[in-house]
Amino acid sequence: MQPKFLEVFLESTEKFGTLYGPVVRNDILTYDKAQNAAELVPNLCEKTMIPAKKLFHPMRFDMFKFDENGFVPDYSMIERRVVVGLHPCEIHGLLTLDRVLGSAPPDPYYMEQRKNSVIVGWSCAVCNNALCKSTNTDMIQEGFDLFFVDVGEFYLVWIGSSIGYDMIHEKEEFFDDKVTHEDLDAYTEWRKKRNASFLKSFNFDNMPDIMDMTFASEVWSYFADKCISCGQCSMVCPTCNCYNVTDQFDVTNALKGKRERMWDSCMFADYSLVAGGHNFRGARADRLKLWYTHKLKAYGGEFGKPGCVGCGRCVEYCPVDINVLTISEALTTGEVPKQ
Ligand code: SF4
Ligand code: SF4
Numbered sequence: 001m002q003p004k005f006l007e008v009f010l011e012s013t014e015k016f017g018t019l020y021g022p023v024v025r026n027d028i029l030t031y032d033k034a035q036n037a038a039e040l041v042p043n044l045c046e047k048t049m050i051p052a053k054k055l056f057h058p059m060r061f062d063m064f065k066f067d068e069n070g071f072v073p074d075y076s077m078i079e080r081r082v083v084v085g086l087h088p089c090e091i092h093g094l095l096t097l098d099r100v101l102g103s104a105p106p107d108p109y110y111m112e113q114r115k116n117s118v119i120v121g122w123s124c125a126v127c128n129n130a131l132c133k134s135t136n137t138d139m140i141q142e143g144f145d146l147f148f149v150d151v152g153e154f155y156l157v158w159i160g161s162s163i164g165y166d167m168i169h170e171k172e173e174f175f176d177d178k179v180t181h182e183d184l185d186a187y188t189e190w191r192k193k194r195n196a197s198f199l200k201s202f203n204f205d206n207m208p209d210i211m212d213m214t215f216a217s218e219v220w221s222y223f224a225d226k227c228i229s230c231g232q233c234s235m236v237c238p239t240c241n242c243y244n245v246t247d248q249f250d251v252t253n254a255l256k257g258k259r260e261r262m263w264d265s266c267m268f269a270d271y272s273l274v275a276g277g278h279n280f281r282g283a284r285a286d287r288l289k290l291w292y293t294h295k296l297k298a299y300g301g302e303f304g305k306p307g308c309v310g311c312g313r314c315v316e317y318c319p320v321d322i323n324v325l326t327i328s329e330a331l332t333t334g335e336v337p338k339q
Pocket of ligand 2: 131233236237238239295307308309310311312313314315323324
């Protein structure tokens with residue numbers, strides 16, 4: 001497809017759902033409902049601070065209303081959506097969340113929004129902190145309805161589902177199904193350039209074993225002294241999915257109210273605080289170990305794939321340089337980063 005057709009094509013997908021994607025709000029690029037396709041087009045290759053998980057696993061929402069007779073689930077946030085601009089790491093992130101939140105018992109809110117969403121993936125401009133080549137998540141073969149590769153002069157479009165075919169049928173005059181040798185050469189060149197543009201890399205293959213062998217390492221106390229327990233790493237990570245719930249009671253009737261759900265982080269000091277005042281992970285080092293054990297070992301053991309999709313956000317946003325790269329390097333070498 002030629003880039004000049006993109007805006008009209010995206011407008012034509014309206015019948016499949018409300019258009020969502022990376023838009024600028026208050027000078028920040030974020031996933032949100034788009035006012036129109038033109039708002040999305042300039043941002044499709046760029047990375048947002050908060051990943052696309054926010055569209056499926058919202059930061060805060062009402063789960064249900066309750067009274068003395070029982071409860072009524074609130075699914076008002078679920079809508080049919082066309083979510084555009086998801087990069088390979090974002091789609092891998094959603095596939096990871098599917099394994100976690102889709103496991104029995106499935107999370108009905110997340111799963112309903114997933115079922116009601118069409119995914120239009122997009123190739124990215126490799127960012128400085130990208131680790132997706134190292135985590136084998138720089139390309140994607142599943143988890144999308146359409147996937148656009150921005151080769152430059154044209155978009156190479158992969159179709160991943162029957163809905164993807166239906167979307168293309170809406171504007172089939174924009175698409176050419178005859179792929180030439182020149183097109184393939186352009187794609188091969190694009191991949192070569194892209195592969196050469198990664199600035200950071202690490203071999204994560206041994207990390208499950210290294211996590212086992214370094215449980216008592218001094219490295220943990222070094223990072224624990226620096227960590228400020230802000231939880232930023234969890235908020236920006238596409239595979240973090242912990243949440244808390246609180247009940248809001250009606251001031252006129254103590255049996256009536258609603259339950260709210262909001263993102264939480266195992267990096268917060270009170271995350272493992274239980275009745276009676278005992279805290280299973282009161283020490284920052286224990287919380288860091290939990291977070292990184294999940295990413296680098298436990299997810300892989302349970303689901304066959306690591307919990308890190310290499311998006312680089314923890315590298316970018318932790319205020320004290322604690323991230324999947326600094327932790328993995330320090331645990332592997334036994335040396336902490338130089339100041
Ligand atoms: S590791 Fe960094 S981002 Fe995460 S809680 Fe600690 S200081 Fe905050
Ligand atoms: S651990 Fe860091 S690099 Fe890996 S997916 Fe989470 S935020 Fe991205």
